[in-house]
């Protein structure tokens with residue numbers, strides 16, 4: 001079993017972990033002091049050398065993203081994505097509620113690196129406790145001189161404000177989030193231009209996931225070489241795996257990238273409940289294709305999961321035992337996406353609706369082979385022609401369900 | 415060469431982006447005061463921010479946390495997500511509560527005390543099944559735990 005002393009989640013189980021005094025007592029804001037003695041370019045170089053890739057689902061290299069921000073732009077922004085809502089994912093909520101300063105220190109370092117003097121925290125509207133914790137953390141950071149004018153006498157200024165979403169999963173997509181921050185309907189924008197070129201109010205904007213930002217102080221504090229020594233070739237550093245479903249000990253487990261799925265399920269999450277066996281696993285959140293039990297030895301890393309036919313996504317591992325009704329799981333995931341489609345483009349809005357309709361009929365046992373054929377045609381036709389990745393992502397679970405558990409679908413239709 | 419035609423700025427060009435960015439926050443405040451967004455409230459928010467009522471309504475209607483109809487004093491939102499479903503949550507929980515209160519998801523009790531809803535993932539999948547009552551989250555639900563929540567709320571009203 002991998003022995004790993006948690007770094008990202010080191011604080012969360014301490015008493016009063018959310019308080020700035022607790023954070024400071026355990027080395028908090030030391031990396032910020034170090035950062036302010038470096039040049040912004042040095043900070044970006046360090047993050048590039050670490051190999052850190054975004055933890056919000058897409059896995060884009062973080063240092064490269066910071067490097068895209070034009071140096072000469074007069075106004076630049078940073079936006080923190082706290083909109084977590086992908087079924088199976090529950091890591092960002094934990095960090096925001098229990099260790100908001102760990103994110104905030106990352107925010108300040110990232111802002112310094114790209115030259116942003118204003119950062120926006122966008123938080124999911126339903127995170128009532130998270131909102132309170134963010135507000136308190138920001139206020140305390142101002143009081144201690146980590147935010148505001150001339151931070152720690154460095155001459156660097158940064159203001160941070162909090163913005164509450166209002167119940168729309170699509171606002172986690174970075175351009176939809178920017179629309180929502182601007183007070184509009186959260187409909188995605190066309191890319192390019194990417195936010196790094198034209199984001200909030202048309203200004204260059206770095207959008208970063210909470211967990212990504214929590215890694216930053218450790219990369220600066222312990223060095224890029226330390227970070228790059230953890231994980232696999234293309235997936236460096238520690239990762240928080242959210243394990244849920246049919247396991248004995250569901251929860252958030254921080255482990256090096258590349259830890260085998262089997263170890264996460266059986267050693268850390270206590271194995272499958274009632275001694276049953278695994279039937280399927282969603283390895284990276286609701287939009288990642290299923291894995292079957294013969295894939296349990298896959299290392300949990302970007303490149304290895306892609307090779308196994310799925311994706312690391314958000315690192316949300318949903319475990320399903322032998323009793324699971326895969327038609328129902330596919331139907332449920334589809335109903336999530338149909339509910340959360342922003343409605344902007346037809347393939348997603350109407351196609352999703354139609355796929356759910358076919359799934360409803362198939363799940364009810366009243367379906368015919370024609371329903372199955374129509375469902376399959378839709379899952380083939382929609383990917384790639386939607387305005388944003390949500391519409392494509394919604395097809396993945398059904399398409400992989402049809403591929404891997406075909407007999408279950410066929411048994412339901414006549 | 416002929417001169418470019420002079421284009422009158424459209425309504426949108428006159429919107430103050432800083433004011434528009436306040437819209438979600440303003441809607442939260444308005445909803446807190448009234449319980450839901452009445453047409454008058456929408457008009458007032460629009461006037462204050464220099465937007466049209468249509469624009470405000472369009473944005474408000476995009477977000478599920480903004481309500482244009484009254485709801486019960488306690489809004490019970492049961493997660494219907496996949497992780498909750500796997501551990502005997504979702505419909506099992508909403509059906510149980512619905513039977514106790516005599517309503518179905520989407521309905522409010524006749525006395526206006528409870529509204530029952532099913533919602534998407536609450537980011538409590540590791541502590542599933544989960545539900546929320548107003549701004550309070552309840553996790554690791556069991557039938558006895560749900561009874562206790564309902565009894566307490568019934569006692570409070």
Ligand SMILES: Cc1cc2nc3c(=O)[nH]c(=O)nc-3n(C[C@H](O)[C@H](O)[C@H](O)COP(=O)(O)O)c2cc1C
Pocket residue numbers: 053054055056057058059060062081082083084085086169170171172173174175207208209210212213388389390
């Ligand atoms: C439909 C959709 C929903 C998303 N939801 C989230 C989310 O809730 N949180 C998040 O950090 N990223 C989310 N993303 C990814 C963001 O668009 C963006 O890539 C990410 O915030 C960048 O940060 P990172 O590089 O640190 O991961 C979503 C993407 C899509 C397409």
Ligand code: SF4
Pocket residue numbers: 170188340341342343344345346348349386387388389390391392
């Ligand atoms: S794919 Fe879906 S969520 Fe994305 S823009 Fe189109 S309708 Fe909206």
Ligand code: FES
Pocket residue numbers: 087088089493494495496497498499534535536537538539542544
């Ligand atoms: S699926 Fe219910 S909290 Fe995530």
